[in-house]
Amino acid sequence: MPVDTAVRPVRILVAKVGLDGHDRGVKVVARALRDAGYEVIYTGLRQTPEMVVDAALQEDAQVIGLSIHSGAHMTLFPAVVQELKRRKATDIIVFGGGIIPEDDIAALKKRGVAELFTPGTPLQDIVDWLRKRFPRGGS
Amino acid sequence: MSDIELARRFRAGDIRALARAISLVERRDPSVRELEEAPKGSTAEVVGFTGAPGTGKSTLVDALVSLLRKQKKSVAVIATDPNSPFTGGAILGDRIRMQRHALDPKVFIRSMGARGHLGGLSLATREAIRLLGAFGFDQVILETVGVGQSELEVAAVAGTTVVVLTPNLGDGVQMIKAGILEIADIFVVNKADLEGHQRVVMELRGMLSLSAPRAHAAGSPKAWKPPIIPTVAARQEGIEELWAAVEAHRRYLEASGQARELAEKRLKDETAEVVAELAREQARQALGEDAGLTARLMEDGTPYRAAEEIVTRLGRGLKPPAREH
Known part of the structure:
Protein backbone atom coordinates (compact mmCIF):
# COMPACT_ATOMS: atom_id res chain seq x y z
CA MET A 1 0.00 0.00 0.00
CA PRO A 2 1.95 3.02 -1.16
CA VAL A 3 1.76 6.11 1.00
CA ASP A 4 0.50 9.20 -0.79
CA THR A 5 3.73 11.10 -1.32
CA ALA A 6 2.02 14.31 -2.44
CA VAL A 7 0.77 14.93 1.07
CA ARG A 8 3.43 16.29 3.35
CA PRO A 9 3.32 14.29 6.55
CA VAL A 10 3.76 16.37 9.66
CA ARG A 11 7.26 15.72 10.97
CA ILE A 12 7.61 15.77 14.73
CA LEU A 13 10.93 15.69 16.50
CA VAL A 14 10.67 14.21 19.98
CA ALA A 15 13.48 14.50 22.46
CA LYS A 16 14.45 14.13 26.08
CA VAL A 17 16.16 17.27 27.28
CA GLY A 18 18.45 17.50 30.26
CA LEU A 19 19.84 14.72 32.36
CA ASP A 20 16.83 12.60 33.08
CA GLY A 21 16.90 9.12 31.64
CA HIS A 22 13.23 8.16 31.78
CA ASP A 23 12.37 7.55 28.15
CA ARG A 24 9.45 5.16 28.49
CA GLY A 25 6.89 7.95 28.32
CA VAL A 26 8.39 9.60 25.29
CA LYS A 27 8.58 6.27 23.49
CA VAL A 28 4.91 5.56 24.18
CA VAL A 29 3.99 9.00 22.84
CA ALA A 30 6.24 8.51 19.80
CA ARG A 31 4.50 5.24 19.06
CA ALA A 32 1.05 6.82 19.38
CA LEU A 33 2.05 9.62 17.00
CA ARG A 34 3.39 7.08 14.54
CA ASP A 35 0.08 5.24 14.66
CA ALA A 36 -1.69 8.54 14.02
CA GLY A 37 0.26 8.90 10.77
CA TYR A 38 3.00 11.30 11.79
CA GLU A 39 6.66 10.95 10.94
CA VAL A 40 8.35 10.96 14.31
CA ILE A 41 12.06 11.61 14.57
CA TYR A 42 13.32 10.34 17.89
CA THR A 43 16.70 11.70 18.88
CA GLY A 44 17.27 9.99 22.19
CA LEU A 45 18.34 11.00 25.67
CA ARG A 46 20.27 13.85 27.26
CA GLN A 47 19.75 16.51 24.63
CA THR A 48 20.62 20.15 25.07
CA PRO A 49 18.23 22.80 23.72
CA GLU A 50 20.82 23.63 21.02
CA MET A 51 20.97 19.98 19.91
CA VAL A 52 17.19 19.70 19.77
CA VAL A 53 16.74 22.82 17.66
CA ASP A 54 19.66 21.97 15.39
CA ALA A 55 18.19 18.53 14.72
CA ALA A 56 14.71 19.98 14.14
CA LEU A 57 16.11 22.34 11.51
CA GLN A 58 18.02 19.59 9.70
CA GLU A 59 14.96 17.37 9.79
CA ASP A 60 12.58 20.13 8.67
CA ALA A 61 10.30 19.26 11.58
CA GLN A 62 7.24 21.43 12.12
CA VAL A 63 6.80 20.38 15.73
CA ILE A 64 9.13 19.65 18.63
CA GLY A 65 7.85 17.44 21.45
CA LEU A 66 9.84 17.53 24.67
CA SER A 67 9.65 15.12 27.55
CA ILE A 68 10.98 15.82 30.98
CA HIS A 69 10.60 14.16 34.37
CA SER A 70 13.49 15.75 36.22
CA GLY A 71 11.82 18.96 37.33
CA ALA A 72 14.00 21.16 35.14
CA HIS A 73 11.14 22.04 32.78
CA MET A 74 11.08 25.73 33.76
CA THR A 75 14.65 26.07 32.54
CA LEU A 76 14.82 23.71 29.62
CA PHE A 77 11.48 24.23 27.85
CA PRO A 78 11.89 28.02 27.57
CA ALA A 79 15.52 27.47 26.54
CA VAL A 80 14.30 25.51 23.51
CA VAL A 81 11.84 28.29 22.64
CA GLN A 82 14.66 30.85 23.00
CA GLU A 83 16.96 28.82 20.79
CA LEU A 84 14.24 28.67 18.12
CA LYS A 85 14.06 32.46 18.29
CA ARG A 86 17.82 32.75 17.97
CA ARG A 87 17.77 30.48 14.90
CA LYS A 88 14.79 32.41 13.44
CA ALA A 89 12.61 29.32 13.44
CA THR A 90 9.70 30.40 15.61
CA ASP A 91 7.26 28.79 13.17
CA ILE A 92 8.23 25.47 14.76
CA ILE A 93 5.73 24.60 17.49
CA VAL A 94 6.95 23.29 20.86
CA PHE A 95 4.88 21.08 23.11
CA GLY A 96 5.89 19.23 26.20
CA GLY A 97 5.03 16.44 28.55
CA GLY A 98 6.03 15.27 31.97
CA ILE A 99 5.40 15.85 35.63
CA ILE A 100 4.63 19.57 35.56
CA PRO A 101 2.59 21.43 38.21
CA GLU A 102 -0.48 23.48 37.15
CA ASP A 103 1.14 26.84 37.94
CA ASP A 104 4.16 26.01 35.87
CA ILE A 105 1.97 25.05 32.92
CA ALA A 106 0.47 28.53 32.80
CA ALA A 107 3.90 30.13 33.10
CA LEU A 108 5.39 27.93 30.37
CA LYS A 109 2.53 28.71 27.99
CA LYS A 110 3.22 32.39 28.53
CA ARG A 111 6.80 31.77 27.60
CA GLY A 112 5.95 30.21 24.26
CA VAL A 113 5.34 26.52 24.87
CA ALA A 114 2.20 25.74 22.87
CA GLU A 115 0.77 22.96 25.03
CA LEU A 116 1.68 20.69 27.93
CA PHE A 117 0.47 17.21 28.72
CA THR A 118 0.79 15.68 32.16
CA PRO A 119 0.82 12.02 33.23
CA GLY A 120 -2.53 10.31 32.73
CA THR A 121 -3.39 12.29 29.59
CA PRO A 122 -5.03 9.95 27.09
CA LEU A 123 -2.76 9.60 24.04
CA GLN A 124 -5.71 10.50 21.85
CA ASP A 125 -5.76 13.97 23.43
CA ILE A 126 -2.27 14.64 22.12
CA VAL A 127 -3.21 13.38 18.67
CA ASP A 128 -6.42 15.46 18.67
CA TRP A 129 -4.45 18.55 19.62
CA LEU A 130 -2.01 17.99 16.73
CA ARG A 131 -4.87 17.34 14.32
CA LYS A 132 -6.32 20.70 15.25
CA ARG A 133 -2.99 22.43 14.68
CA PHE A 134 -2.41 20.64 11.36
CA PRO A 135 -5.79 19.89 9.83
CA ARG A 136 -4.39 19.34 6.35
CA GLY A 137 -1.04 17.69 6.97
CA GLY A 138 2.15 19.60 7.21
CA SER A 139 1.93 22.08 4.35
CA MET B 1 9.38 30.33 2.29
CA SER B 2 8.63 31.25 -1.33
CA ASP B 3 10.48 29.41 -4.12
CA ILE B 4 12.70 32.42 -4.76
CA GLU B 5 13.43 32.97 -1.08
CA LEU B 6 14.18 29.27 -0.70
CA ALA B 7 16.63 29.30 -3.62
CA ARG B 8 18.34 32.42 -2.29
CA ARG B 9 18.75 30.96 1.17
CA PHE B 10 19.86 27.59 -0.21
CA ARG B 11 22.62 29.24 -2.23
CA ALA B 12 23.62 31.30 0.81
CA GLY B 13 24.25 28.07 2.71
CA ASP B 14 21.20 28.15 5.01
CA ILE B 15 20.70 24.67 6.49
CA ARG B 16 16.99 25.26 6.90
CA ALA B 17 16.58 25.96 3.19
CA LEU B 18 18.42 22.72 2.41
CA ALA B 19 16.15 20.83 4.82
CA ARG B 20 13.05 22.39 3.27
CA ALA B 21 14.27 21.61 -0.26
CA ILE B 22 14.67 17.96 0.74
CA SER B 23 11.11 17.96 2.11
CA LEU B 24 9.91 19.29 -1.22
CA VAL B 25 11.62 16.57 -3.26
CA GLU B 26 10.24 14.07 -0.77
CA ARG B 27 6.75 15.00 -1.81
CA ARG B 28 7.70 15.00 -5.49
CA ASP B 29 7.43 18.77 -5.84
CA PRO B 30 9.45 19.78 -8.92
CA SER B 31 9.90 23.40 -7.86
CA VAL B 32 13.40 22.94 -6.44
CA ARG B 33 14.84 20.98 -9.34
CA GLU B 34 17.08 23.81 -10.45
CA LEU B 35 18.78 23.74 -7.06
CA GLU B 36 19.94 20.20 -7.83
CA GLU B 37 22.18 21.54 -10.59
CA ALA B 38 25.56 21.55 -8.94
CA PRO B 39 28.25 24.04 -9.80
CA LYS B 40 31.05 22.22 -11.64
CA GLY B 41 33.07 19.84 -9.53
CA SER B 42 30.76 19.86 -6.56
CA THR B 43 29.11 16.49 -6.88
CA ALA B 44 29.31 14.56 -3.64
CA GLU B 45 30.77 11.08 -3.43
CA VAL B 46 28.22 8.58 -2.22
CA VAL B 47 28.70 5.45 -0.14
CA GLY B 48 25.69 3.36 0.84
CA PHE B 49 25.22 1.04 3.82
CA THR B 50 22.68 -1.74 3.74
CA GLY B 51 21.96 -4.82 5.82
CA ALA B 52 19.38 -6.49 8.03
CA PRO B 53 17.81 -4.59 10.93
CA GLY B 54 20.05 -4.44 13.97
CA THR B 55 23.32 -5.19 12.17
CA GLY B 56 24.71 -1.83 13.27
CA LYS B 57 24.34 0.32 10.16
CA SER B 58 23.65 3.52 12.08
CA THR B 59 26.54 2.89 14.45
CA LEU B 60 28.86 2.23 11.51
CA VAL B 61 27.71 5.41 9.81
CA ASP B 62 28.32 7.30 13.03
CA ALA B 63 31.83 5.85 13.30
CA LEU B 64 32.57 6.69 9.67
CA VAL B 65 31.35 10.28 10.12
CA SER B 66 33.84 10.62 12.99
CA LEU B 67 36.69 9.42 10.79
CA LEU B 68 35.72 11.70 7.89
CA ARG B 69 35.48 14.70 10.21
CA LYS B 70 39.04 14.00 11.37
CA GLN B 71 39.97 14.26 7.70
CA LYS B 72 38.18 17.63 7.57
CA LYS B 73 35.58 16.43 5.10
CA SER B 74 32.01 17.68 5.34
CA VAL B 75 29.51 14.83 5.57
CA ALA B 76 25.81 14.46 4.95
CA VAL B 77 23.89 11.38 6.05
CA ILE B 78 20.56 10.24 4.68
CA ALA B 79 19.17 7.60 7.01
CA THR B 80 16.05 5.75 5.87
CA ASP B 81 13.46 4.03 8.03
CA PRO B 82 10.15 2.49 6.98
CA ASN B 83 6.73 4.14 7.14
CA SER B 84 3.69 2.20 8.26
CA PRO B 85 1.78 0.83 5.27
CA PHE B 86 -1.43 1.40 7.24
CA THR B 87 -1.13 4.90 8.65
CA GLY B 88 1.87 6.39 6.82
CA GLY B 89 3.40 7.16 10.20
CA ALA B 90 6.99 6.35 11.07
CA ILE B 91 9.53 6.33 13.85
CA LEU B 92 12.76 7.63 12.39
CA GLY B 93 15.34 6.62 14.96
CA ASP B 94 18.71 6.55 13.25
CA ARG B 95 19.87 9.86 14.71
CA ILE B 96 20.03 8.29 18.17
CA ARG B 97 23.31 6.60 17.25
CA MET B 98 24.74 9.76 15.73
CA GLN B 99 24.33 12.14 18.65
CA ARG B 100 27.99 12.98 19.04
CA HIS B 101 27.91 14.86 15.73
CA ALA B 102 25.12 17.16 16.85
CA LEU B 103 26.13 20.81 16.57
CA ASP B 104 28.97 20.04 14.16
CA PRO B 105 28.11 22.45 11.31
CA LYS B 106 29.93 20.24 8.80
CA VAL B 107 27.66 17.28 9.53
CA PHE B 108 24.10 17.18 8.23
CA ILE B 109 21.86 14.28 9.16
CA ARG B 110 18.48 13.76 7.61
CA SER B 111 16.06 10.97 8.50
CA MET B 112 13.83 9.93 5.64
CA GLY B 113 10.76 7.76 5.67
CA ALA B 114 10.70 5.33 2.75
CA ARG B 115 7.03 6.38 2.36
CA GLY B 116 5.87 3.11 0.89
CA HIS B 117 8.71 2.78 -1.60
CA LEU B 118 10.07 -0.76 -1.43
CA GLY B 119 13.69 -0.64 -2.58
CA GLY B 120 15.16 0.18 0.84
CA LEU B 121 15.44 3.91 0.15
CA SER B 122 13.03 6.78 -0.40
CA LEU B 123 12.01 7.67 -3.94
CA ALA B 124 13.52 11.09 -3.31
CA THR B 125 16.99 9.83 -2.35
CA ARG B 126 18.67 10.68 -5.65
CA GLU B 127 17.26 14.20 -5.67
CA ALA B 128 18.32 14.66 -2.06
CA ILE B 129 21.88 13.53 -2.90
CA ARG B 130 22.09 16.09 -5.69
CA LEU B 131 20.81 18.80 -3.38
CA LEU B 132 23.44 17.87 -0.78
CA GLY B 133 26.17 17.92 -3.43
CA ALA B 134 25.03 21.28 -4.75
CA PHE B 135 24.90 22.61 -1.21
CA GLY B 136 28.58 21.71 -0.90
CA PHE B 137 28.90 18.48 1.07
CA ASP B 138 31.98 16.42 0.14
CA GLN B 139 30.67 13.04 1.17
CA VAL B 140 27.17 11.60 1.33
CA ILE B 141 26.47 8.47 3.34
CA LEU B 142 23.25 6.57 2.71
CA GLU B 143 21.72 4.20 5.17
CA THR B 144 18.91 1.97 3.93
CA VAL B 145 16.02 0.68 5.97
CA GLY B 146 16.84 -2.63 7.63
CA VAL B 147 16.58 -4.85 4.58
CA GLY B 148 15.76 -8.44 3.80
CA GLN B 149 17.19 -10.13 0.76
CA SER B 150 15.92 -8.16 -2.19
CA GLU B 151 15.99 -4.44 -1.43
CA LEU B 152 18.80 -3.64 -3.80
CA GLU B 153 18.18 -0.08 -4.82
CA VAL B 154 21.12 1.32 -2.89
CA ALA B 155 23.46 -0.30 -5.41
CA ALA B 156 21.83 1.73 -8.18
CA VAL B 157 22.30 4.98 -6.26
CA ALA B 158 25.57 4.78 -4.31
CA GLY B 159 29.00 4.73 -5.91
CA THR B 160 30.12 2.14 -3.39
CA THR B 161 27.76 -0.27 -1.64
CA VAL B 162 28.67 -1.70 1.73
CA VAL B 163 26.68 -4.74 2.88
CA VAL B 164 26.72 -5.14 6.64
CA LEU B 165 26.50 -8.58 8.22
CA THR B 166 26.89 -9.78 11.78
CA PRO B 167 27.55 -13.16 13.37
CA ASN B 168 24.64 -15.56 13.76
CA LEU B 169 22.48 -14.39 10.86
CA GLY B 170 21.98 -17.85 9.40
CA ASP B 171 23.69 -20.85 7.90
CA GLY B 172 25.83 -21.26 4.80
CA VAL B 173 22.88 -21.53 2.43
CA GLN B 174 21.99 -17.91 3.12
CA MET B 175 25.38 -17.08 1.64
CA ILE B 176 24.68 -18.61 -1.74
CA LYS B 177 21.28 -17.04 -2.23
CA ALA B 178 20.78 -14.40 -4.87
CA GLY B 179 20.13 -10.79 -4.01
CA ILE B 180 21.70 -8.64 -1.37
CA LEU B 181 25.05 -10.43 -1.27
CA GLU B 182 25.51 -9.84 -4.98
CA ILE B 183 25.40 -6.07 -4.72
CA ALA B 184 28.22 -5.66 -2.22
CA ASP B 185 31.33 -3.78 -3.26
CA ILE B 186 32.52 -4.22 0.31
CA PHE B 187 31.39 -6.58 3.05
CA VAL B 188 31.49 -5.50 6.65
CA VAL B 189 31.22 -8.12 9.37
CA ASN B 190 30.19 -5.88 12.25
CA LYS B 191 30.08 -6.86 15.92
CA ALA B 192 33.29 -8.76 15.26
CA ASP B 193 33.82 -9.05 19.00
CA LEU B 194 30.98 -11.58 19.12
CA GLU B 195 31.47 -15.30 18.86
CA GLY B 196 30.91 -16.65 15.39
CA HIS B 197 32.34 -13.71 13.46
CA GLN B 198 35.14 -15.80 12.01
CA ARG B 199 32.62 -18.25 10.65
CA VAL B 200 30.82 -15.45 8.82
CA VAL B 201 34.11 -14.26 7.33
CA MET B 202 34.96 -17.80 6.24
CA GLU B 203 31.56 -18.40 4.70
CA LEU B 204 31.76 -15.10 2.85
CA ARG B 205 35.20 -16.03 1.54
CA GLY B 206 33.85 -19.36 0.38
CA MET B 207 30.95 -17.67 -1.33
CA LEU B 208 33.19 -15.11 -3.04
CA SER B 209 35.66 -17.72 -4.24
CA LEU B 210 32.85 -19.24 -6.29
CA SER B 211 31.72 -15.96 -7.82
CA ALA B 212 32.65 -15.17 -11.37
CA PRO B 213 34.46 -11.84 -11.46
CA ARG B 214 31.93 -9.08 -12.02
CA ALA B 215 31.63 -7.63 -15.47
CA HIS B 216 34.20 -4.93 -16.02
CA ALA B 217 35.35 -2.68 -18.79
CA ALA B 218 37.66 -4.08 -21.43
CA GLY B 219 41.31 -3.29 -20.75
CA SER B 220 40.83 -2.77 -17.03
CA PRO B 221 43.60 -4.36 -15.00
CA LYS B 222 41.48 -6.80 -13.03
CA ALA B 223 38.01 -7.28 -11.68
CA TRP B 224 37.00 -5.93 -8.28
CA LYS B 225 36.85 -8.52 -5.52
CA PRO B 226 34.76 -7.30 -2.60
CA PRO B 227 36.95 -7.18 0.49
CA ILE B 228 35.64 -8.41 3.84
CA ILE B 229 36.22 -5.95 6.69
CA PRO B 230 35.59 -6.99 10.31
CA THR B 231 34.51 -4.04 12.47
CA VAL B 232 33.33 -3.24 15.96
CA ALA B 233 31.59 0.00 15.08
CA ALA B 234 30.62 0.84 18.66
CA ARG B 235 34.33 0.90 19.54
CA GLN B 236 35.47 2.59 16.29
CA GLU B 237 37.42 -0.57 15.35
CA GLY B 238 38.02 -1.40 11.70
CA ILE B 239 36.64 1.92 10.46
CA GLU B 240 39.93 3.10 8.94
CA GLU B 241 40.23 -0.20 7.11
CA LEU B 242 36.65 0.22 5.91
CA TRP B 243 37.31 3.72 4.60
CA ALA B 244 40.51 2.54 2.90
CA ALA B 245 38.41 -0.10 1.12
CA VAL B 246 35.85 2.53 0.03
CA GLU B 247 38.64 4.68 -1.40
CA ALA B 248 40.23 1.69 -3.11
CA HIS B 249 36.89 0.89 -4.70
CA ARG B 250 36.53 4.46 -5.92
CA ARG B 251 40.02 4.34 -7.45
CA TYR B 252 39.12 1.07 -9.09
CA LEU B 253 35.95 2.55 -10.62
CA GLU B 254 37.93 5.49 -11.99
CA ALA B 255 40.83 3.41 -13.32
CA SER B 256 38.58 0.84 -14.97
Missing part, protein backbone atom coordinates in the same frame (compact mmCIF):
# COMPACT_ATOMS: atom_id res chain seq x y z
CA GLY B 257 36.41 3.48 -16.62
CA GLN B 258 33.36 2.16 -14.79
CA ALA B 259 32.79 5.39 -12.91
CA ARG B 260 31.89 7.15 -16.12
CA GLU B 261 29.93 4.22 -17.49
CA LEU B 262 27.93 3.93 -14.29
CA ALA B 263 27.21 7.66 -14.14
CA GLU B 264 25.96 7.56 -17.70
CA LYS B 265 23.82 4.46 -17.20
CA ARG B 266 22.28 5.84 -14.02
CA LEU B 267 21.44 9.17 -15.53
CA LYS B 268 19.85 7.42 -18.50
CA ASP B 269 17.84 5.13 -16.22
CA GLU B 270 16.67 8.05 -14.16
CA THR B 271 15.75 10.01 -17.27
CA ALA B 272 13.62 7.09 -18.42
CA GLU B 273 11.91 7.14 -15.03
CA VAL B 274 11.26 10.86 -15.22
CA VAL B 275 9.82 10.40 -18.71
CA ALA B 276 7.56 7.64 -17.39
CA GLU B 277 6.45 9.90 -14.57
CA LEU B 278 5.62 12.76 -16.97
CA ALA B 279 3.81 10.37 -19.30
CA ARG B 280 1.82 8.91 -16.41
CA GLU B 281 0.70 12.37 -15.42
CA GLN B 282 -0.41 13.12 -18.99
CA ALA B 283 -2.17 9.78 -19.23
CA ARG B 284 -4.12 10.41 -16.03
CA GLN B 285 -5.10 13.79 -17.33
CA ALA B 286 -6.25 12.38 -20.69
CA LEU B 287 -8.23 9.64 -18.98
CA GLY B 288 -9.80 12.09 -16.60
CA GLU B 289 -10.86 14.60 -19.23
CA ASP B 290 -11.80 12.53 -22.23
CA ALA B 291 -15.21 10.86 -21.90
CA GLY B 292 -14.91 9.29 -25.37
CA LEU B 293 -11.63 7.65 -24.49
CA THR B 294 -13.09 6.36 -21.22
CA ALA B 295 -16.08 4.90 -23.09
CA ARG B 296 -13.81 3.09 -25.57
CA LEU B 297 -11.64 1.88 -22.69
CA MET B 298 -14.63 0.40 -20.87
CA GLU B 299 -15.91 -1.19 -24.07
CA ASP B 300 -12.54 -2.86 -24.71
CA GLY B 301 -12.21 -4.07 -21.14
CA THR B 302 -8.40 -4.01 -21.60
CA PRO B 303 -6.07 -1.01 -21.39
CA TYR B 304 -3.94 -1.53 -24.51
CA ARG B 305 -5.81 0.34 -27.25
CA ALA B 306 -6.49 3.33 -25.02
CA ALA B 307 -2.83 3.31 -24.00
CA GLU B 308 -1.71 3.35 -27.63
CA GLU B 309 -4.03 6.21 -28.36
CA ILE B 310 -2.60 8.20 -25.44
CA VAL B 311 0.97 7.48 -26.52
CA THR B 312 0.14 8.63 -30.06
CA ARG B 313 -1.25 11.85 -28.61
CA LEU B 314 1.88 12.29 -26.52
CA GLY B 315 3.92 11.97 -29.69
CA ARG B 316 2.14 15.03 -31.01
CA GLY B 317 3.50 17.04 -28.16
CA LEU B 318 3.52 16.91 -24.40
CA LYS B 319 1.56 19.58 -22.68
CA PRO B 320 3.95 21.23 -20.25
CA PRO B 321 3.05 19.99 -16.79
CA ALA B 322 2.07 22.43 -14.08
CA ARG B 323 4.87 24.01 -12.00
CA GLU B 324 7.56 23.01 -14.51
CA HIS B 325 10.02 25.64 -15.58
